[in-house]
Amino acid sequence: MALVELSSVTYTYPTTDKPALKDINLKVEQGEFLAIVGSNEAGKSTLCYTISGFIPHFFHGDLVGEVQVAGLNLEESKLNEWVLNVGLVFQNPFNQISGSKFTVFEEIAFGLENLGVKRSEMIERVERAMELTGISDLADRSPYSLSGGQQQKVALTSILVMEPQVFVLDEPTSQLDPIGAREVFEVIKEMSRAGITVIMAEHKIEWVAEFADRVIAMHDGQIIIEGSPQEVLTSPLLPEHGIGTSRYTQAAKQARTEGLFSETTPLPVTLDQAVAGFSGGNHED
Amino acid sequence: MKIEINNLHFTYPGEIIALSGINLSIESGEKVAIVGQNGSGKTTLVKHFNGLLLPTNGTIRIGDWDTKDHSVAELASRVGYVFQNPDEQLFNSDVKSELGFGPRNLGYDDDRTEELVEDAIELTGLDNYRDTNPYDLSPTWRKMVALGSIIALDSPIVVFDEPTTGQDAQSVEVIARIADELHSRGKTLITISHDIDFCAENFERIIAMSEGEILLDGSVLEVIAQEESLATTFVDPPQLTRLGKELGFDQTVNDQASFLGAYRLSHEQN
Numbered sequence: 001m002a003l004v005e006l007s008s009v010t011y012t013y014p015t016t017d018k019p020a021l022k023d024i025n026l027k028v029e030q031g032e033f034l035a036i037v038g039s040n041e042a043g044k045s046t047l048c049y050t051i052s053g054f055i056p057h058f059f060h061g062d063l064v065g066e067v068q069v070a071g072l073n074l075e076e077s078k079l080n081e082w083v084l085n086v087g088l089v090f091q092n093p094f095n096q097i098s099g100s101k102f103t104v105f106e107e108i109a110f111g112l113e114n115l116g117v118k119r120s121e122m123i124e125r126v127e128r129a130m131e132l133t134g135i136s137d138l139a140d141r142s143p144y145s146l147s148g149g150q151q152q153k154v155a156l157t158s159i160l161v162m163e164p165q166v167f168v169l170d171e172p173t174s175q176l177d178p179i180g181a182r183e184v185f186e187v188i189k190e191m192s193r194a195g196i197t198v199i200m201a202e203h204k205i206e207w208v209a210e211f212a213d214r215v216i217a218m219h220d221g222q223i224i225i226e227g228s229p230q231e232v233l234t235s236p237l238l239p240e241h242g243i244g245t246s247r248y249t250q251a252a253k254q255a256r257t258e259g260l261f262s263e264t265t266p267l268p269v270t271l272d273q274a275v276a277g278f279s280g281g282n283h284e285d
Numbered sequence: 286m287k288i289e290i291n292n293l294h295f296t297y298p299g300e301i302i303a304l305s306g307i308n309l310s311i312e313s314g315e316k317v318a319i320v321g322q323n324g325s326g327k328t329t330l331v332k333h334f335n336g337l338l339l340p341t342n343g344t345i346r347i348g349d350w351d352t353k354d355h356s357v358a359e360l361a362s363r364v365g366y367v368f369q370n371p372d373e374q375l376f377n378s379d380v381k382s383e384l385g386f387g388p389r390n391l392g393y394d395d396d397r398t399e400e401l402v403e404d405a406i407e408l409t410g411l412d413n414y415r416d417t418n419p420y421d422l423s424p425t426w427r428k429m430v431a432l433g434s435i436i437a438l439d440s441p442i443v444v445f446d447e448p449t450t451g452q453d454a455q456s457v458e459v460i461a462r463i464a465d466e467l468h469s470r471g472k473t474l475i476t477i478s479h480d481i482d483f484c485a486e487n488f489e490r491i492i493a494m495s496e497g498e499i500l501l502d503g504s505v506l507e508v509i510a511q512e513e514s515l516a517t518t519f520v521d522p523p524q525l526t527r528l529g530k531e532l533g534f535d536q537t538v539n540d541q542a543s544f545l546g547a548y549r550l551s552h553e554q555n
Contacts, residue, residue: 039453039455040424041425091424091451092370145301146324148370148447149324174451175369175447175450177321177519179516242453242455244457246524247524247525248524251528251541251544254545255545260545260552271531274528275532278528279532
């Protein structure tokens with residue numbers, strides 16, 4: 001049985017009539033790295049909130065269908081039980097930081113404190129998590145004195161330290177410089193290799209291609225295509241639904257219309273694929 | 286309106302040095318992108334343009350004003366600053382009031398305010414949301430409201446802090462179009478962005494910052510060709526620039542058109 005399973009899930013936020021998720025069926029296996037792409041308001045964040053239990057336990061509204069994680073049923077579970085299995089990193093780090101702690105170290109320890117973890121274990125776990133995300137030098141700073149990117153890493157670390165089985169991330173690198181973002185992706189990939197299930201909404205297509213095992217694309221609350229990164233990210237369905245594609249894909253498509261890119265070479269998503277694809281075109285002459 | 290910065294130093298409380306010795310001038314009507322790693326001082330620098338921060342040492346002049354002699358409210362008539370996080374900026378109960386707040390505060394009469402608000406609504410595509418509470422809008426649209434409220438100030442200098450963060454392909458296009466329109470009206474546009482592809486495709490000059498100093502400053506093509514130097518401030522060249530380099534192109538490319546132009550050329554030669 002899949003670790004995460006959504007069956008016929010439809011969800012409508014309070015005060016609206018239009019469902020934000022429509023008949024979602026999704027299974028995610030343990031240790032899988034699933035990426036969610038889609039235009040704004042396609043339902044990516046709503047799906048993240050649902051898997052992580054904020055819907056329906058924090059955002060009420062109308063949830064139909066069944067959500068299960070690790071054999072537990074969402075509506076029958078309390079949020080404080082649910083979050084032991086599933087951790088959510090918000091898109092906006094300002095929403096995650098508690099506001100009640102004076103240092104980054106305390107901020108990251110906050111969740112463990114609430115669980116009553118032993119002091120020595122807590123210190124060790126916090127230090128290890130900060131090392132993983134490369135923020136050890138920020139330990140004594142106030143969370144509010146940090147740049148947006150640094151805050152984003154703190155938010156991520158504060159969830160990572162909880163060691164959830166399922167790690168849900170809503171554009172976790174949106175404020176990070178490219179190298180900082182790559183470090184974060186690598187940490188997340190490492191976790192996924194260690195058996196943690198990762199579900200990530202992300203706009204950075206090239207990185208999705210590089211890191212994810214499987215991709216779903218969403219539009220208007222529905223999953224419009226699901227498959228391998230290459231298959232989904234080069235699908236004509238993406239631009240048709242206003243979803244961005246990689247600049248390599250776009251350039252190759254344009255080159256193809258001029259006969260400059262082979263019809264049989266798969267459209268590239270990453271730099272390596274693009275180098276291979278565009279060099280191939282040259283050598284055919 | 287010219288921005289002139291001389292030997293600017295800024296230290297946050299706790300002896301955290303954010304800027305050390307910035308010298309920079311930006312002419313009227315320029316389109317400038319500021320890039321660099323997190324914590325390199327980009328936001329700290331632009332917060333000096335509208336007086337949100339005052340130099341620890343050095344001076345910054347906006348036109349003939351030294352920012353330390355003018356209030357943030359006065360400086361708003363010269364420099365509009367769109368925050369990275371719209372939630373730090375929005376506080377009115379409907380979009381129209383939010384957009385009208387700035388111009389009204391600058392002392393514009395009702396007619397002029399109305400005109401500026403309508404212009405901002407049109408540019409940002411907020412027509413269907415004029416009576417909506419900004420906090421009932423999605424983050425994408427809140428960002429547009431934040432943008433619109435600054436456009437409505439009609440200031441000669443507009444600063445966008447990370448305008449494309451969390452935006453999808455269509456919204457990024459809308460933002461690029463707004464930037465073009467403001468530029469064509471003669472405004473100075475300054476953006477901070479980690480999205481180097483967006484910068485290379487839509488701006489003319491790039492300033493790369495590192496550890497509170499200016500590392501590189503030049504035309505887009507000059508700066509994006511400096512791969513090693515950019516790497517020291519954690520910036521990768523744009524995707525198609527890197528691809529062009531890997532394919533052995535003679536010239537640096539910055540967008541799809543220049544990439545395909547160079548590719549056609551190399552194709553013909555082979």
